[in-house]
Amino acid sequence: MNQPSGAQSERISLLRVLGPGHVWALGVGIVLVGEYMGWNFAVGKGGAVAALIACWVAGLLYTCVAMIDSEVTSTVAAAGGQYAQAKHIIGPLMAFNVGLYLVFAYTMLEAANAITLGYLVQTVGTMAGFENTHDKPFIVLTIMFLAWLNYRGVYATLTFSLVITAVAFVAIWVLFLAVQPWSDVYMKHGELLTGLPYGWLGVLAALHFGLWFYLGIEGTTQAAEEVRSPARALPLGTMTGIITLLIAATMTWYVCAGLMPWEYLGQAVTPLFDAARLTNSTLLMVLLFIGTIFSTLASANGCINDASRAWFSMGRDRYLPQAFGAVHPKYRTPYRSIVFLVPVALVFAYFAPLDQVITFSILSGLLEYTFMAFNVIMFRQKWPLGVIKRGYVHPFHPLPALVLLLLCMATYFAVFLGYGTQLVAMIVFYMVASLWFALHRYKYVHRGAQFTMPWPKPVRY
Template sequence: MANVTSTAAEPERLQLLRVLGPAHIWALGVGIVLVGEYMGWNFSVGKGGMIAGLIACWVAGLLYTCVAMIDSEVTSTVAAAGGQYAQAKHIVGPLMAFNVGLFLVMAYTMLEAANAITVGFLLDTVAGMQGHSGLNQQPFIILAIMFLAWLNYRGVLATLTFNLIITAIAFLAIITLFISVQFGASSVPLDFSAVTSDPLPYGWVGIVASLHFGLWYYLGIEGTCQAAEEVRSPARSLPYGTMAGIMTLLIAATMTWYVCSGLIPWEYLGQAGTPLFDAARVTGSTTLMILLFVGTTFATLASANGCINDASRAWFSMGRDRYLPSWFGAVHPVYRTPYRSIVFLVPIALIFALGAPLDQVVTFSILSGLLGYTFMTFNMVMFRNKWPLDTIKRGYVHPFHPLPTIVLLILCSTAYFAVFLGYGTQLSAMMCFYIVASLWFHFRRYQFVRRGDQFTMPWPKPQGY
């Protein structure tokens, strides 16, 4: 049994394996998110037109830049599996931590299910193009989840190296499409005439409504911090990987909007299932079409892979602290992964992938993510107030505090309103779910938590305590 920690005074312990570097962190963050460039974001164009789609792209980009900066500072200091859950536990309190843990697990498991559904849809599309109609998507959906869960089960290094390769290919596919179109490889020229002829077809409210789907460009970049216990140097790798990730996504998002809006009329783009693949088809180039199909498939798999990684770490951390049964807090003695959490979340992902419609699954994921971002705002303020800059060492200090926090809170509020416009019932239902879960935790589960054991950081006492 390798790498088991033990001292003369303490019994041997199993820990997650510390083998990752900044590139793996980049692959985890961008891998989860890049699928949003390949599908989903374009509904923002359908909600408000081309200009609204671009504004949503950049406003959501601003929101997530704030998320990445705030997350980099806190995570480089609270370097523990569970990411924002561990942050909430140390900075806010147990009930907040329990809720944040649930937000994370729900957001990532729903996103994993949505990705698996998309794999089935993609293969059905290809089968249809080859003359095979009525493909049974279920075995491919199940295979995507099972294979990636097995990969995660076997070890984090192989999992995220796999993510690094397929994410890099998917990103290069977008750049290749952009360059090819710029240099005239497309048989259809770029056309932005709708920017002037039909700038805001649904008025200013269209911009607000489009913000909901603008989040797709970047949703999940905060997942980088789930790997905090598995990186060789958390204080260095997490900020590097996260900030490089958000820069990659800002470039990819802008290129995606530019190419797709120029090649596909906005009325069609707003309803397309796979906009980048459709843009490649419009160019008339078979090579680009194949490349973007591969890119779409890889981006989808990378996202599902990263989601399994992150959801299992959050669930594992909650089990380790007895916020959930401690059975989930187990580490595999050979592969050093949270194997019970990985296996437990497989059937949950399958139920949603096989039994729920895609837009509902996606909306539940987005809403859980939004709740997590809202938490980050007051978490950041409390972190700076309780432990000012001169009291503990941070791996990264984000600039202009509290401006990013204020901007993030304003944008989150706007995004809630945007979601409410289209999915008010789901928003209310989800809030009810988290309230019931909180009551269960407070009145039933918290008695099992070992209160002294859960606060592990060797920090000085917070100011005011």
């Protein structure tokens, strides 16, 4: 007798083939593009000094995120990351919303990467004398190629990300050393740093795009069901990833702020590539062109991986149509989820402006981080230390959760200052989606089958 597709998708599981290096590549690969583009819009909001303050404040926020994620995900080792956490710790409605936060954050980031790559190819083509070079074909080809790569298997996908992410990170180091930061041959910070042109309100506004330095590091959780040793690989890959990004973000700011006036830097599309052009070194220009291309490819590649895992997990639990929970019988990937999200990314990459796409991604991520603060507090209350085995225990609890919540509140206000309409629109969208789930979709959910962790009953159950 033929088995229904749902039973087949549950019988065929994802492959456990990844190690800590792949987790690092997934987290850093998604985020490193933030050093190559997007972060500099914070400069336009408040000046170069405000952008540096926003960089470090956002770094503190994401350090809290990484610490919290490392504990909860090494314990809830299931595909879907924060979605799986919400499902087991808080409840179905929260899980549905968190799943949507993840999908939209990563899909919008994927679109932003494709836009940047297309712009860069068009710019270089024009510089080389090809006046008719257009960005749109490269946007489409990028998304289609990476979707195909993800379709074919997770090991090859994240090994590819590991290599190109390492190259992009090395390119930042080479540029940093080439501009001789110990001298004033290239660096003109004394002339270019103008303090806070918009005062401390500008610092707060800059926090909006300061998140772009690190947005996506929490995506390491999406590999939980495909790593060989979740208790070791997830904390190690995530914590080394945030350290890598803190170093890269500070170096990026230092180089760009010392080479470009803040008025130009605040609206540049590819600031690191522009910094290389200002050195008049062809070798550096080529290296940073490759670094920018590789960072956008690695980020878009990781975004497709993460968004499809969240969508797949929701389909497997019937929070979405069950067809999305299918696993490819040969490649062992969530192939239907990968294919379904391709046109969504293409629409936004093709028609939406870059800053709007970045803002939608940041807002979805911000909602997810707010959830994480409450999530870890409830996790510790329901299953205190010693009740269940944890792969990693983050220190100073509940201080990281409280700091994360405070910084999220400040960032909401920062986003509201420049993109209030988008903030309200996103909140309304998620409220409507919640009503749809509660009134229509939840009746299809197998309520007992969705809880898969072998945990004891919560305290005071």
